[in-house]
Amino acid sequence: MRGAVIHAPGDIRFETLDDPKILKPTDAIIRTAVTCVCGSDLWPYRGAEPTDAAHPMGHEYVGFVEEVGSEVTSVKPGQFVVGSFATSDNTCANCRNGFQSSCLNREFMSTCQADHVRIPNAQGTLVATDDIPDERFWPGLLAVSDVLGTGWWAAEAAQVKPGSTAVVVGDGAVGLCAVIAAKELGAERIIAMSRHESRRKLALEFGATDIVAERGDEGVARIKDLTGGIGADSVLECVGTAESMRQALHSARPGGNVGFVGVPHEVAIDGQELFFSQAGLHGGPAPVRRYLPDLIDLVLSGRIDPGKVFDLTLPLDQVAEGYQAMDERRAIKALLRP
Amino acid sequence: MRGAVIHAPGDIRFETLDDPKILKPTDAIIRTAVTCVCGSDLWPYRGAEPTDAAHPMGHEYVGFVEEVGSEVTSVKPGQFVVGSFATSDNTCANCRNGFQSSCLNREFMSTCQADHVRIPNAQGTLVATDDIPDERFWPGLLAVSDVLGTGWWAAEAAQVKPGSTAVVVGDGAVGLCAVIAAKELGAERIIAMSRHESRRKLALEFGATDIVAERGDEGVARIKDLTGGIGADSVLECVGTAESMRQALHSARPGGNVGFVGVPHEVAIDGQELFFSQAGLHGGPAPVRRYLPDLIDLVLSGRIDPGKVFDLTLPLDQVAEGYQAMDERRAIKALLRP
Incomplete structure (x- = not known):
């Protein structure tokens, strides 16, 4: 089989690799329909x-x-x-609690930019569609397996409720999907923080009601302006930097909640600052498996189309160009077709 | 009037002070029935x-x-x-959201170890009882005004639900009151972390089902043993040190929640560690004002008796001894009678 291999920063190669094999009786082998490059791959x-x-x-x-x-x-x-980036047996105590991304037998996927993939914990991880879906749904279902599920978790962790105000920090694919999730969970006002024209447009199409281009303290001040001076009920942090996390925490009102799904890199949260902000904070790898049945239905029924986050489609053997386009922010997210 | 003044660490004096006066039309002056020393005064x-x-x-x-x-x-x-340590107008946006401890006109109380006290924002802060309560209820009502309200917020922020497992970190008056709150909110199992005989006894009397004496990594290991290997649904952090916060975060299961009410001192939370723990974190100064009507009823009906946390009663002029007894852990909490 053939797939993407990273050799060093900036060095992605498409190579011939050993065919995947069943290693455990709980494995499955799939032939990839479509795959993609994730913001976290960057x-x-x-x-x-x-x-x-x-x-x-x-x-x-x-x-x-x-x-x-x-x-x-x-x-x-x-x-x-359709599966998840975190495999799960769907039977352990954490899975039963709905946190399959912390399954006691979890293995993170890491070989999927390839034409064939071994899926550990296949029984608990994979959800089959009733029929073979039309190809036009494949990008949306691919989004379900990670970026939509992750945006959904951001909205759930931020406790988005009907009628509430939600702020989305981050205009990557996860942030844009978080806008979809906030809308589906009933947020009345959805403020997307973005300064990129194509992303702003997609955020509005997905349900954002306001766009804030400012960042940092200026961005926080704009959010306060838009929320009666106190901050938002829910903030969905979809980046993972120290700056985005600070911006998110300062944008939540006392008693409000921040859902953070960008893997934090060099982020330290001051305990006393968090205390006096009175904001709640909940994050982690999204429990996508829990959401799969419902999100698959939302896509196949045509109610939502998270597949629109893919604004670049490439043959799988051009995976390196997918990375480069996303790194240079020429593309929101690159779809790869084997 | 006379009241306590701190001059330096360890130096509390009972002095004659100016009588409090109405400074704003929203003030009230009260004659103190009972007051006390708080863990945070230490x-x-x-x-x-x-x-x-x-x-x-x-x-x-x-x-x-x-x-x-x-x-x-x-x-x-x-x-x-009965009032709260944080005064509130009870009409601003944060008050209407139920977070009166972040009232836009908040003033923290700081002159209460005295025979008379000026209460700012009296209209929104003070709740009168129907009649003058019997003196035996005064300690319980005094606890309502801070330590019980704070323990209640720890339980609410940690999302204690009927049938759940709750861990209480900290065996001071707030931690002990958090046991009461966890029980009232329906926790089936309440694990109190304590190594002091008198406090363990009171925790059990208040509803704890298990006691864990170990601390740090050993304490976390014991919690895991008691919770099927995954950690507790809810953890109520009632101390505020780096060690207690770490212990709390590591004791929560993925998808579980930590309510933290000890004012954090030199606590930094690593973003990536919090992320992969998948635990939620919510804290801050307790919105006591929201709870006052219900908690006053619980005390006056005799259903709960948080006044038991006062295991030392002194005349107000011996306030310095109250501090010393609590500092040396000879007393859980010192009640002061003018």
């Missing part, structure tokens, strides 16, 4: 996370089941399946 | 907070209204009233 690409040795990349996928291990009965060869 | 007493100039002390009080400003209509002279 951390090692930009050298913000170390690359000690060359390794495959990618954790987003939808595809066709080719083979299943002896203990996998929930999906079968030929079916179209 | 921060400056121990030098962990600076004392640049001598100043009065105390923020907990119940008493009799003596005089009200021209805009105060909700209480009248002669009534017995």
Whole structure:
């Protein structure tokens, strides 16, 4: 098979690799329908996370089941399946609590920018669609497997409620999907923080009611202006830098909540500052598996189209260009077709 | 009038001071029924907070209204009233959201270890009882005005639900009151972390089902043992040190919640650690005013008796001994009678 391998920051190669095999009776092998490049893939690409040795990349996928291990009965060869970047057995205590992304047997996916992928914990991780969906739905279902699920968790963790005001920090694919989630959960006012024309446009299309271009203290001041001086009920932090986290915390009202889903990089939160802000803070890897059935339905029913975050489509063998386009912010998110 | 003044760490004096006066039409003057020493008073007493100039002390009080400003209509002279350490107008946007401790006109109380006290924002802050309560209820009502309200907020912020498992970190008066709150909110299992015999006994009397004496990593390991390996649904952090906060965060299960009410001192929370713990975190000064009507009823009906946290009663003029006894952990909490 062939897939993407990172050798060093900025150095993504498309290479021939060993075909994936069933290693455990709980595994499945899928043939990738579509995959993509994630904003979080840019951390090692930009050298913000170390690359000690060359390794495959990618954790987003939808595809066709080719083979299943002896203990996998929930999906079968030929079916179209959607999964999550965090695999889960869906039976352990954390899974039963709805936090499958902290499954006691969790394995994070990391080899999905390839034409074939081994899925650990396949029984608990994969959800098959009733029929093979029309190709026009594939990008939306691919978004479900990570960026929409993550935006949804941001909205849930920020306790978005009907009639509330939500601020979305970050205009990447996750932030844009967080706008969809905030709208679906009933937010009356959705303020998207963005200064990029194409992203602002998509945020408005997804349901944002206001756009704030300012950042940092100026951005916070604008949010306060728009929220009667006290801040927003819910803030969805979809970046993960110290600046974005500070902006998010300062944008929430006392008693409001910040959902943070950007993996924090060099972020330290001062306990006393958090205390006196009286804002709640909840984040982590999104429990996508819990949301899959509902989000798949929302996409296949045509109610939402998170697939619009893919504004660049490339053949899988041009994966390196996908990284570069996203790194240079020429693309929001690059879809890859094997 | 006479009241307590701190001159330097360890130096509390009972002095003659100017009688309090109505300064604003929203003020009231009360004659103190009972007051007390708070765990947070020990921060400056121990030098962990600076004392640049001598100043009065105390923020907990119940008493009799003596005089009200021209805009105060909700209480009248002669009534017995309960308030909060954070005064609030009870009309601003934050108050309407139920976060009166972040009232836009908030003034923190700081002169209550005295026989008379000026209460700013009296209209929004003070709640009068229907009749003058029997003296045996005064300690309980005094606890309502701070430590019980704060423990209640810890339980609410930690999202204690019927049937859930709650851990209480801290066996001071707030921690012990947090046990009461967790029980009233329906926790099925309440694990109190304590190594002091008298406090453990009171925790059990208040509703704790388990006691854990270990601290730090050992304490966390014991909590994991008691919670099927994953941690507790809710953790109520009632101390405010870096160690207690770390212990609290590590004791919560993925998707669980930490309510933190000990004012954090030199606490920095690592963003990535919080992210992967998947625990929620919410704290701040307790919105006691929101709880007052219900908590007063719980005390006067005899359903709960948070007044038991006072295991030392002194005449007000011996306030310095109250500080010393609490500092040396000879007393959980010292009640002062003018």
